[in-house]
Amino acid sequence: MSEEKSLNFIEEIVENDLNSGKYETLVTRFPPEPNGYLHIGHAKAICLNFGLTQKYGGYTNLRFDDTNPVTEKTEYVNSQQEDIKWLGFNWKNELYASDYFDELYSFAVKLIEKGLAYVDEISADEIAALKGTPTEPGQDSPYRNRSVEENLDIFTKMKNGDFPDGAYILRAKIDMASPNMLMRDPIIYRIKHAEHHRTGNKWCIYPMYDFAHGQSDSIENITHSICTLEYVSHRELYDWFIEKLEIFPSKQYEFARLNLTSTVMSKRKLLQLVNENLVSGWDDPRMPTISGLRRRGFTPKSIREFCERIGIAKRENLIELSLLEFCIREDLNKTASRVMAVLDPIKLIITNYEKGTEDLIGENNPEAEDGGGTRVIPFSNELWIERDDFMEVPAKKWFRLAPGAMVRLKFAYIVKCEDFVKDENGNVTEIHCTYIPESKSGNDTSGINVKGTIHWVSAQHAKTAEIRLYDRLFTSETPDAEEGDFKDYLNPESLKVLPNAYIEPALADADLEGRYQFIRKGYFCLDKDSTADKLVFNRTVTLKDTFKKPN
């Protein structure tokens, strides 16, 4: 009875390969370089690779592409593993390109022996000059025709540490006139006297991406090596090495990377935001990193759903942030407890409420399958309500509080605004209401219908909390595409801190896992900065708001 969902182009390739018997077992891999934190774009690749083997059987490896020791750190390895697990995926093998350094070295020797690689010793500038341009062919290096013996000898010495960085490099001998720049004798090994996060100082030569990635895929018998579009032109080289090395023929397929409005996704730029303290860290709730989204209150499910909805194709795309927001609202609507918090308070006094205090019952979540249970909410004659729920001169179609107007206090009574007090600056400081005793929520016999319901917190019982409101990180939808520095387009109002908001007492028990809807205000979660005497809440996302502001 399940609905027929159309396949994306990669699923089609996989199904064909499986049905034709080309492969018995599907093997994919997720291959991050441990040089930064994973972001939502990586989540797309993670969901694709792991999703494929969940759907079609087989397995997915986690392989760290750690061939450049100067940018990589164990800290990143750890965070990347944590993020993948948090998203809900399990890899079969935890592997590292650096596990294959010996094998990769012997692949290079094999290439030299076949006359398909040579040691060059001209400078980087000279190499670039001889490379030609996309429209002009390159020229051979004077060292291109060294003998196999000499190449082997120098390459061995490179490995042994006899030379400083940059003195020699190993190049594949392909075609200096190829229309594909990557085929113009690409560099495959360079000398780098640097400590590697895993192999330490064992090596002073390291393979380049192109001489490590495809070979690693092949060693692991990866059947479908899925990467983003910028690697299309690498595919020719990928296949060339596999063919010449005569190893397992993994195949590379490319899909369009995710772009999201109002943020940046490149690791270089994210690192800049972190290093220049423009955000509080990789896990700043405004960051598009997995850790940032987690801290912001996103759930793994919502991110998986998002990745499902954006689809997989080869067209360049720019996804609207509103889709991500839709996904998290959809999830949280079903799971978040409804509670009351007043962010921008103003005092409301019920002049005819005699009783000092009263316990009311609140439903935690009518949207949840089990209703979410109930809780006690203390009520009294002095409440905090939201400042913008009162208008001295009501706008048209205003159904909140205004002089003479009636609203329901959520879970409580209907009140009528009788009067209000202003300070010397003309700001309203207090609203005086009368309540209708027969209108109590649950057994309302008043017969009165009001259009508006507002949230509140009993002043006498309220706790205070710091609340952090987040907005998009950039004012431009495409900060990457703007003139000048992308940082010029940072949104100065991306974080607004309310140090003293009022929350209902039940919220004092909030924990890091909890998800809350502050009624009419949005979805919130506790931040890790919270302490026993100071709770801090992050706004994950606002509620959808279709009320047109009077202006």
Add this chain to the structure above:
RNA sequence: UGUCCGAUAGUAUAAGGGUAGUACGACAGUUUUUGGUACUGUUUGUCUUGGUUCGAAUCCAGGUCGGACAACCA
């Protein structure tokens, strides 16, 4: 000036020679003790010019536009 990749509503994504569909967004309405949720409805699209064909988003050719490629990064 070269090679490669791509082009379907505002944004994404289907339709693989036979009725252009879905989601998000936007707009309107119903319900509602959250101006939320739920439900209903409306809206807007095949880059262009030719060709093949009874029939083209789909196949072919040219054009236009967008992206990628000249790191001892991945």
